[in-house]
Amino acid sequence: MAFYPGPMGATECLLTVKLEILETLEPDVEALLVNRALGARQQWIVPIDDCFQLVGLIRTHWKGLTGGKEVWQELSAFFARLDTEGRRP
Secondary structure, rough: OOOEEEEEEEEEEOOOOOOOOHHHOOOEEEEEEEEOHHHEEEEEEEEEHHHHHHHHHHHHOOOOOHHHHHHHHHHHHHHHHHHHHEEEE
């Protein structure tokens, strides 16, 4: 299953690629989290709770059409934390 977070919550999307890394994840416990916002190319293996936290962060802080300054600051801090705590594939 693949989802992307947005201001309305998590939206399921079609995953059309087959990645070997996905076979190593513990079902319903771990996720491959990919950041492609604003040209980023980052990825981590994280507990599924981090994905729920990301969705909540976006839903809580999103303002207007582009999210507003606050949500992008929060996202930057969230991904910086993953850089120190998350597992890179």
